[in-house]
Amino acid sequence: MSQVVRYRHRWKLPNGAxxxxxxxxxxxxxxxxxxxxxxxxxxxxxxxxxxxxxxxFQEDWEWDVEEGRFQIHPIEEGEVVVLLEEEYxxxxxxxxxxxxxxxxxxxxxxxxSVEPYFLSPTGLPGVLTPAWWQEDGDEGVWSYxxxxxxxxxxxxxxxxxxxxxxxxxxxxxxxQWRGHIHMNDDSGIGRKGKSIRHKGYTG
Numbered sequence: 001m002s003q004v005v006r007y008r009h010r011w012k013l014p015n016g017a018x019x020x021x022x023x024x025x026x027x028x029x030x031x032x033x034x035x036x037x038x039x040x041x042x043x044x045x046x047x048x049x050x051x052x053x054x055x056x057f058q059e060d061w062e063w064d065v066e067e068g069r070f071q072i073h074p075i076e077e078g079e080v081v082v083l084l085e086e087e088y089x090x091x092x093x094x095x096x097x098x099x100x101x102x103x104x105x106x107x108x109x110x111x112x113s114v115e116p117y118f119l120s121p122t123g124l125p126g127v128l129t130p131a132w133w134q135e136d137g138d139e140g141v142w143s144y145x146x147x148x149x150x151x152x153x154x155x156x157x158x159x160x161x162x163x164x165x166x167x168x169x170x171x172x173x174x175x176q177w178r179g180h181i182h183m184n185d186d187s188g189i190g191r192k193g194k195s196i197r198h199k200g201y202t203g
Contacts, residue, residue, distance in 0.1 A: 002072040004136075004171045007034040009041070011063040019056060027068055029136050034065045073145060073170035080104045082177040082189055083131060083141060086121055091130065094143045094172060095179070098126040104189075104196075111198035114187045121181050130165050131172075140173035 006027035010018045020026075021037060028034040045057045075081050082095040082104075097104050107125065122128045127146040134142060144167035151163035179189035185203040189196050197203075 003069050004072060006068050006070065006136075007031050007065050008068065009034045009038040009063065010066050011057060011061045013056075013061070025132075026134060027070075028134075031065050033135065038063070071145070071168075071170050072140075073143070073172045075172070075174065080177055081172070081175055082179045083175045084121060084128070084179040084181055084189075087182045088180075092132065092141075093121060093128045094131045094141065094175070095121070095124060096127040096129070096146050097124075108189055108196050108198055111200060113184055113200040114181055114198060115184065117181055118183070129167075136171075140171050141175065142169055143172055144168060145170045 007030065008020060008024065008027050010020050010024075013019050021041060026037070028037065041057055042059050045059070078100050080097045080099055080101055082097060084093045084095045086093065099107060117123055127149070129144045129146050129149055131141045131143045144165055149165060149167040152166055153163050177189060177191045179187075181187045184198075184200045187198065188201070
């Protein structure tokens with residue numbers, strides 16, 4: 001299976017644990033890009049006269065650039081995978097429909113309403129995995145391997161109501177289909193040269 005190689009800057013805290021920017025989710029295409037993130041962190045992290053540090057970083061801590069290898073998740077021949085935007089950028093998903101184009105067309109056009117998916121589209125058939133972009137967004141999107149995706153509840157119940165995804169990050173290329181899901185007057189899916197509306201579309 002094909003892979004992509006990515007890099008991230010990390011540093012060692014006084015207690016010996018490694019720390020990362022953005023909780024370790026940011027991976028760069030090159031070592032040089034990862035070093036730029038370090039330089040930016042140095043610039044904005046200042047040590048005051050009393051010896052304490054602001055932020056969570058000191059330049060003289062031990063550090064390195066870590067290399068990571070990630071699978072390029074293949075799209076099965078004949079299956080439609082949709083890059084689905086929820087509510088004008090609120091969240092993005094990869095919808096692994098497990099359907100062919102005719103099957104997906106029939107399903108979507110037969111929907112009386114998208115209201116059952118208003119709070120979350122995860123009830124759609126197939127598997128939905130969270131998706132996000134990084135600096136390499138011109139090549140593809142990041143998501144999770146649908147084979148081992150699970151969700152855990154947030155430890156701080158007051159911070160959010162959502163469960164957080166846990167799984168193997170993968171890189172997905174060549175997504176031909178796009179979609180938007182929110183309300184009956186603005187939801188639809190399609191690809192270049194083809195746009196599909198559901199039965200209850202009111203736009």
